[in-house]
Amino acid sequence: MIWTLAVLPIALFVLGFPVFTVLLAAGALTMALVMSVPPLAVHQILFGGVENYALLAVPFFVFAGELMSRCGVSDRLVLWIQSFTGHLRGSLGVTTIASATILGAVSGSSPATVAATGRTLYADLLKARYGRRFSLGLIASSGAVAIVIPPSIAMILYGASGEQSISKLFIAGILPGLLISLAMAAFVVLWVRLRRGDIGRAGTEIAEAGRMGFRAATVHSAGALAMPLIVLSGIYLGVFSPTEAGGVACLYSMLLARWGYRSLTWGEILEAASDSAYLTGQILVIVSAAALFSWCLTVQGVPQALIGWVQQADLSPTVFLLTINAILLVLGCFIDPTSAILVLTPILLPIVKHLGIDPIHFGIIMTVNLSIGMFTPPFGLNLFVAQSVLKADIWDVCRGVLGFFLVQVATLMIITYLPPLSLWLTTLL
Structure with a gap:
């Protein structure tokens, strides 16, 4: 064994x-x-792994994210954010983080968020004298919040594999996601103020935003801003389940892309559907394989053995969470969040319940932790997306994310040891 x-x-x-x-x-x-x-049992477990109603939300949200990332949403969001922050020094750095946060709520994809914000803002960041490394690090790291801000594919997979409420996970992710964004924005503003010269000064930002007032920019961006509000308010008010919310997001994105913004043809929509099907297939193959692996671990008594070890070591919840955070930060450098969640959730959740830690809170900790791995060297996916999209040197990207890595680890500690930050909104459901 x-x-x-x-x-x-x-x-x-x-x-x-x-x-x-x-x-x-x-x-x-x-x-x-x-x-x-017998071999037949392998077949049954593999297919049983994807026979989960909650997983039906995955292709819907993936397709909605593909459509929204292709229809020019990022440009509209940038102009909207700059319309009320453009007069401040360092506003373009804050705009990068804010647009990544909203794009994350729209697409749910960290790499897509990095690509969209990079294409839209990288040249302007250089023009505003933020520096190549800092700009690359800012773009690569700000995309990580996309899998924390709901709707999140990572949370759907955690909820499905751990039999937890996806609605509660979505609601629980709101405040931690916003805290991450605010912490990064504060770091950017502080960095700009400590630098000399014209770095990030008002007047070196995006010129178009200055010519568009807040009201006009809001109307211009209303379609994109409405989608996360529709999804989250519908779930919060009980109008539809998270799976049904995926269908609503999918339909809304298609209507907006085809007739609202008129930015995609039917051929481009079909291309987005094809790419979404391919990505969904990749996810579900891992789900099936992880179900088989997890079943073997459970039957062989691995979770029970770990619980016994925790009891023998007399680990407190505080020490356990610190240890798990350290392990996940290392694993996140090498393994993507989808694989890590599907493999580790069935192993860790029995221990979490045994120690009296709320499973919803632990799901948020796990998601935030693995989101940091998305931009952590050597294999963080966002690093390579930024390198490819922005034609940059990978070492510049890696060095640029260091400060943001430290900020997000500090934020992770706050989220870990302040459970009400994640759980307060869920009590209002």
């Missing part, structure tokens, strides 16, 4: 095998060699 569930996955991962292959091979070999389970 040790070599098939521990040594083999690590060896395959080091050799560069895809995550779903690692999980599938480890699970299948464990069932065949250790448990002597």
Whole structure:
């Protein structure tokens, strides 16, 4: 059991095998060699892993995010934010973070958010003398909040694999997501004020925003701003479930892209649907493989053994959360959030419940932690997205994210040890 569930996955991962292959091979070999389970059972567990109603929201939100990221939403959001912050020094850096936050609520995709904000704002950041490394780090790190601000694919996967309320996870993610954005904005403003010269001074920002008043910019951006409000208010008021909210977001995005902004043709919408289907397939393959791997871990008694170890070590919730945060920060450098959540949730959640930690709060901690991994060297996906989209040197991107990494880790500690920040809004449901 040790070599098939521990040594083999690590060896395959080091050799560069895809995550779903690692999980599938480890699970299948464990069932065949250790448990002597018939092949038909493997088939049943693989398909059983995706037979979850909550997962139906995944293709809807993925498709909605694809449409919104292609229809010029980022340009409109930037002009809207600059319309009321453009007169302040450092407003363009704050605009980058704010637009990434709203784009995250619209698309739910961290790489898509990095690509959109990078294409829209990178040249203006350089023009405003923010510096190449700082600008690259700002763009790569600000996209991480996309998987924390609801609606979030990561939260859907956590809720599905851990049998937790996705509605509560969405609501619980609002304040932590906003706190991350505010902390990063404060860091940018402080950095600008400590620098000499004309860095980020008013008048070096986006010129178009100065010619468009707040009211006109709000009307111009209303379609994009409305989508997260419709989704979250509908869930909060009980009008529809998170899965149904995905369908609503999908329909709204299509209507907005085709007839509202008239920015996409039917051919481009079909292309977005094709890309969404491909991405959804990637996610569901990992879901199936993780279900098989998790089933083997459970049957072999791994979660129960870990609970026994925690009892023997007499770990307090405080020490446990600190340890898990450290482990997740390291894993996040190498493993994408989807894989990490699907593999680790069934292992960690029994321990979390045993220690009396709220599973919803732990889901937010896990999501925030893994979002940091999206821009942490050496393999954070956002680093390579920023490098590719902005034609930058990867070492400049890596050095640029250091300050933002420290800010987000500090924010993670606040979210970890201040549960009401995540849970207060859920009590109002």
